[in-house]
Amino acid sequence: MGVTRTPTNITQGSQTKGGIGESTLRPDGTLKVTGEFAYSSDLWHEDMLWGFTLRSPHPHARIKSIDTSEALAQAGVYAVLTHDDLPTEHTKYGLEYTDTPVLADGVVRHHGEPVALVAADHPETARRAAAKIKVDYEPLPVVHDEASALADDAPILHPGRDDHHAGQVPHPNIVHRQPIIRGNAEEAAQRADVIVSGEYEVGMQDQAFLGPESGLAVPGEDGGVDLYVATQWLHSDLRQIAPVLGLPEEKVRMTLSGVGGAFGGREDLSMQIHACLLALRTGKPVKIVYNRFESFFGHVHRHPAKLWYEHGATKDGKITHMKCRIVLDGGAYASASPAVVGNASSLSVGPYVIDDVEIEAVALYTNNPPCGAMRGFGAVQACFAYESQMDKLAEKLGMDPVEFRQKNAMSQGTIMPTGQVVDSPAPVAELLRRVKAMPLPPEKQWEAAGDAADVRALPGGLSNTTHGEGVVRGIGYAVGIKNVGFSEGFDDYSTARVQLQVINGEPVATVHTAMAEVGQGGVTVHAQIARTELGVTQVVIHPADTQVGSAGSTSASRQTYMTGGAVKNTCEAVREKVLEIGRRKFGTYHPAWATAELLLESGKVVTDGGEPLADLVDVLEGETVDIELEWRHRPTEAFDLVTGQGFGHVQYSFAAHRAVVEVDTELGLVKVIELACAQDVGKALNPLSVKGQIQGGTTQGLGLAVMEEIIVSKDSKVRNPSFTDYLIPTILDTPTIPVDVLELADEHAPYGLRGIGEAPTLSSTPAVVSAIRAATGLALNRVPVRPEHITGT
């Protein structure tokens, strides 16, 4: 299947109802709100068994022996599997490096690593049997930070690495290192009138999706397996699953089940291989569903980071240079760490013009929980640091922080530190202007109701900690830059199959892709695109599965661009085919068939002048048009491993925030009153969904600013794996989020759209922290900001 170029310059009209640009409602919305939506954890099969995973209580230990006999002897237990039971020599998997054991192979490298599997006829039986597996561990010294990872006597966590970066890393406990050198930072620093530096830290955030990892594997009669699962990228899973099972990919048939959020946390495999192994071993369907506790061990998290930054500026407020070093804790396995390093380094300057830079980003192997993809993907950590630096610089220069940013803001034509010229709109200064121009929320809203303070408008909320005492308002700004789509030369494509036929006297389009709908609203947008391009009302979205080509991951803010682009592209090919049929059937009846630009609108073939030529139903009578095509964005290049130069990113995405907070300065509690956001989205295919994405991303950024952190002890154990102690914002913590959407088309992208899902997550965090600093006068170099940091306790 090659790439077919079809004409994209035809402007399909917007006559057809429910097309792009409308806020059509999502089909899953009501079901989710009323609790009727079927998630992967709701899957059920007659005769099914339940799988359970025994996990390591140690962050680093040698496994001296495993005795499964007592577990196997328990009534109701069908299988117990350890590493020794794996069917092929392919016993590892991984997104970028194949370094993650399916089941621990003689050593465990993090707290919660899977060691053994049990299948039983009841989940409780499986759990109890797992408790009877005797594992003899010999604890090993723990690598938990940069110093311990690079110490002379540091244990090498992955000896004999054979990944594609193994030859280039300065130390085997470094997953990947990406320097970027442009201009001459040393020389440029001489021109600086002021220099500010800072050390910043970002805690380990969790995706905290609400639907835990779950799926159902059903053994097939052909020796294959059908896997129903909540994931982010079916074909990436498939590529990793099939070799371990010893099956050709066509015998592992995957279907997407109801996904309860992802945010990057489902890019890596969790229970997929485990359920398949148990199903193939027992010959019975096997369901695995993690509970919340296990889920905290079942997926990767956002990389905690330490970041050192130095900036200089002239008296008139122009930034002279930037130097930074970013150390990301990748944890026990590589996951997406190499790509996160690429993002953190290439976006470390932020949306600013700085010609002279020295950048280094590394990810470490440690015995901490594995970290990988999460919304913002390396750009979040950098944004917190560079935006903190911008405030410091502005303060030192005595300039307004927004004006200072605008003075240095990048725009179309700016050269990135990687040498890439930004070749589409980059309205950074304008976004800042817009967000600053929004009216401020009124002061002291807790007094609005009358005599008694409305505690809901105060820090602490209904916990009733203040009636206004100690409360100080602060305002802060931030802006960020995120790449869209897969970068660094990755062959990024998506596939769409579109059928058009007459069903019950009506033209119906069926859109079949492998895109994982994880809640982002892709299925809604696909139907809108099909309506716009094919002029039909009825669109059926086929369940996502591996019977169609890969859609790539639902990540990197890429699906509307990529699979949306693929659907558009295939629809265009379908339209050409329809017109060809039309010309064959009816061409002789009207000269316009041969001469005019033809469109499909409201179930008719019409000329670009709006003259109807035929009903689609008549054209399609006795015909089914069915086309599957791959679609690619323009190619990117890898970053040079020494200089970091290269056309690495296909598109950039920008958002700016203004945060207004009330801080109880005595108790250290924060109430974010408002988080205004301005974002350029290129083209809003579904304005309501766009707003929802921006508000969701903003809220996730707020979570990182003031509460969300997986706390890992010095001995690399996870201390708060529950929603009791890992806190995410409730609706009472969620501020008003006014959204100002800009639509400046990117001519390289379908409909001119810009990926939007991640950018708002970046700037939200530093804006909130900046506002807290404004209220308290504290430095606050670490997120999440805890009451202890504000009160100095």
Add this chain to the structure above:
Amino acid sequence: MDFLRPASWEEALAAKAEHPTAVPIAGGTDVMVEINFDHRRPDVLLDLNRIAELQEWEVGEDTVRLGASVSYTSIIENLRSELPGLALASHTVASPQIRNRGGVGGNLGTASPAGDAHPALLASGGEVEAVSVRGTRMIPIDEFYVGVKRNALEPDELIRAVHLPKADGPQQFSKVGTRNAMVIAVCAFGLALHPKTRTIRTGIGSAAPTPIRAKEAETFLAAALEEGGFWENGKIIPPAVARQFAELVSGAANPIDDVRGSASYRRHALGIMARRTLGWTWDEYRGNERSAQCA
């Protein structure tokens, strides 16, 4: 796991006598979490949900008899004027769904230092009505919490109700958590003024192995109010007195460092909450006195 569903209070008591290790479950907001997290695997669960009288309350002349299963939502909606401190504490319990299910009996049964009701109960004062087939005894709330997640109940006893004096003065409750709703207390503080007896009572949550009173602070404040004639003259409490009270409350705590907060933050925050709640209750007391005089 056996699941017993007694249809009456008498049956429940008999079941508890027969199965002393049975874990009573009503709202389930503590028990189910413990079971889900596999922290607890009781042999027997004793479901009290069929016993309607546990969900009833009686407002008497001087006291409220609050059935063990009266939901926090009911307390907020119906007993705000009689039990203002407990009503404020009830507002901070988890989410609306959990407030609809959970009741004070569960908080007392679990006896976690983080239970939101405890500081309010300690500040109010009262008695726990503990019943077994052997009879009924009234356990003063001050003697109820005996250790980390341990209470004074005998294995065959069930909590029938708590008897709380109707508020004779202003009461406040304040709780620190690291988000603005649905959060377990980092620490909490309850304060009740008792003008009739000219006493002060306090309750501290999540800052010691058990819920505790800050007795030294209470005695200090009561004496300071008495000495200065504050109960009569209704003057503003001098900042030095408020400060000393706050320090004594901080000092009464015996907190630990954990994932929810540091020990030193908890001490600090308790002092702030003590000072603020004293201000609020005293303002209310003065306001009440003034309006009583006007009338």
